[in-house]
Amino acid sequence: MNEQLQPLKKHTRTAKSRTGTQDDIVYAHIFDAILEQRLAPGTKLSEEALGEIFGVSRTIIRRALSRLAHEGVVLLRPNRGAVVASPSVDEARQIFYARRLVERAITELAVEHATAEQLAELRQMVTDERDCFDRGDRGAGIRLSGEFHLKLAEAAKNAPLVSFQRSLVSQTSLIIAQYEGGSRSHCSYDEHNELIDAIEARDADKAVQLMMHHMDHIDSKLNLDEDTASDDLHAVFSHLLLGKKKLRPANS
Amino acid sequence: MNEQLQPLKKHTRTAKSRTGTQDDIVYAHIFDAILEQRLAPGTKLSEEALGEIFGVSRTIIRRALSRLAHEGVVLLRPNRGAVVASPSVDEARQIFYARRLVERAITELAVEHATAEQLAELRQMVTDERDCFDRGDRGAGIRLSGEFHLKLAEAAKNAPLVSFQRSLVSQTSLIIAQYEGGSRSHCSYDEHNELIDAIEARDADKAVQLMMHHMDHIDSKLNLDEDTASDDLHAVFSHLLLGKKKLRPANS
DNA sequence: GATTATGTGTTTGTATACAAGAAATGCAAG
DNA sequence: CTTGCATTTCTTGTATACAAACACATAATC
Known part of the structure; x- marks a missing residue:
């Protein structure tokens, strides 16, 4: 029954490999x-x-x-x-606030509960992520970077937080895709690796500190702070551009 | 179209008054x-x-x-x-952990953002809640108590947190209904009132302190701590009791 | 000439019919 | 009497048909 339809072999099979319904x-x-x-x-x-x-x-x-x-x-x-969805700047700020909150808790819990297998999986994910960015597949890179944070949440062993994190990561990825700044290395895998080091060493303070720095780094790359005009305009007008009728020049 | 079906006039019309779809x-x-x-x-x-x-x-x-x-x-x-759902003790603990996390943040944000109108609404909800418990409607009381926390989340003006809080409050209510201790005053409305006082006074430290105490209070009333044997058994066997065939006494 | 009313076409919301899977029951064999 | 298997029944998963709402375009009136 899962086999009867497989016209979905797009690009590099990035859709989750779980062959669910x-x-x-x-x-x-x-x-x-x-x-x-x-x-x-x-x-x-x-x-x-x-x-x-x-x-x-x-x-x-x-x-x-x-x-x-x-x-x-x-x-x-x-x-x-x-x-x-096209999150507004204000919505993006709310999401980032919530993410800091959740990431801090997840980091603390992961230091406590992460198993060796999970840490190994996390390292593998960072490698995959780096490969994606190296080969220029930006979209897949953003997605894998998000999946890293989701995997970390799973290591924290708290189901509600995992569920919330999934939602936050999705929206964050959308925001990054929408408000990306000039720099190209988005979610620096180096920071991810350092983070795993700290967790493996069971150093909660350092891990949390690295995670918070990582969060700062992410949103410093976005055009959210003050500089929101241009991207905001794009978001504001995007729904108007959906209709197929051609617009006359606005400045005439 | 909303009017064409209204065979839902159960009990005291507790279902949300919003006449949605x-x-x-x-x-x-x-x-x-x-x-x-x-x-x-x-x-x-x-x-x-x-x-x-x-x-x-x-x-x-x-x-x-x-x-x-x-x-x-x-x-x-x-x-x-x-x-x-019948949350296990471990799941309950995870939910409470997440709730403490979220309630702390919500309280801080509410101190910052709550308007006079919202505070008035919150006071009204506490009154309603007390009325419910006074008149012995325990179920409605539990629900209203949850709605208080949800309303507080709305005052915090952070959409993702509101959404998460909704999920946590729902599950917490289920846990309370399932693991209720002997005491009958479940979510003491007095604590809710004190909390509003602190928020109205814009005293973040005191508000957070009260909220955390409130959380302690809630789960101290549950039979989660160590004393989980009996309730656990009930949860484990509850699905067996669903069939309509009568079970013979287990201890014979 | 602008604005409002009306009609048409497209899209979503809901119900229902059909197919596939799982549980339950009964039968047969050990 | 118990245990394993087959059939039967019931429930869920999916597709489709129909109804209602919305968007757009056209036309009519002020």
């Missing part, structure tokens, strides 16, 4: 497409169109969109369909 | 039923049965169950239907 697959593919900016913020996600693309009925699409909406990467307006 | 109504009613323990942990939630009860199709029920599963009050097993 169809809506998992659809969910993962839309998710990846959003993070890799193949779907721009504000883009309308028509149920029927997506259904045709993935070869499934609207029922499945609807479930996937519902999940994405719950994680905040898709906005689901009643009777008006789904669009790719 | 059908699945909101169904969601709220099942949610309330679980919190007020009219649905015991482990109870199977048949889609068709619920559909008949609420006079809607399985489609709506399915959406509602999906939401409830996302909040953690319902467990959704693939191909095997939904059951009312």
Whole structure:
């Protein structure tokens, strides 16, 4: 039953390898497409169109969109369909506040609970992440970088925090994709490696300090601080550009 | 369209007064039923049965169950239907850990951002809550007490935290309903009032201190600490009791 | 000429029919 | 009497058909 539809062999099979039910697959593919900016913020996600693309009925699409909406990467307006979320600067700040809070707790818990296997997996993920950035696959890099933080949350052994972290990481990735600054190395894997070192050494203070510095680093690369005008304008007008009618020059 | 089905005038109209779409109504009613323990942990939630009860199709029920599963009050097993969640002691501990974390942040933010109107609303909610407990409506009391904490989260003006808090409060209410200790005053409204006082005085340290004490108070009333044997057994066997066939006495 | 009303087309919301999977029951064999 | 297997029934998963709401365009009136 999972085999009867596999028209989903896009790019490098970035969608999660877990061969779950169809809506998992659809969910993962839309998710990846959003993070890799193949779907721009504000883009309308028509149920029927997506259904045709993935070869499934609207029922499945609807479930996937519902999940994405719950994680905040898709906005689901009643009777008006789904669009790719375009977080405002204020929303981005709220997300970053929550993330600092959660990352601090996760780091402390991971120092306490992370097993050797988990640390090894984390190291592997950092390697994969570096490979992605090296080969220029920015979208996959952002996604893997997010998955690193999610894996860390799993090492903390607190299910509610994992769930929350998943939502925060998704939205953060969206924000990074949207508000990226000039610098290209986004989530420096060096910092990730140092972090694993501190956790492996069971040095909670240092690990937390590194994590907080890492957070600072991430949002210092974004154009959130004061400098929000240009990106904000883009977000503000993105929904107007959806209609197919051509706009006349605004300054005439 | 919202008016065409109203066979939902149960008890005291506790379901949220927002007259949203059908699945909101169904969601709220099942949610309330679980919190007020009219649905015991482990109870199977048949889609068709619920559909008949609420006079809607399985489609709506399915959406509602999906939401409830996302909040953690319902467990959704693939191909095997939904059951009312029965959090283990360990899961309860994880939830409480996360709640302390979030409540601390929310309190700090509320001190900073809460408006006079919001504080007034909070006071009103405490009054309502006291009325419920006074008139012996324990289920509604637990629910209102949870809604107080949710309202406080809204005053903190951080959307991701509100969303997370909603999930945590739901699960906490379920835990309280499941692991209640002997004492009857569950979420002492006095503590809620003191908390509002401190927030109104913009005294962050005192507010946080009160909130943490409040959290201590809540879980000191539960049978989580060491004393978990009896309740654990109940949780372990609860799903066996679902079948309608009568069990023979276990100790014979 | 601008603004409002109306009609058409497209998209979402809901219900239902059908297919696939799991639990339960009954039968048969040891 | 117990145990293993097959059939049967019930429940969930998915697709599709229908109804309602919205967006857009056209036309009519002020």
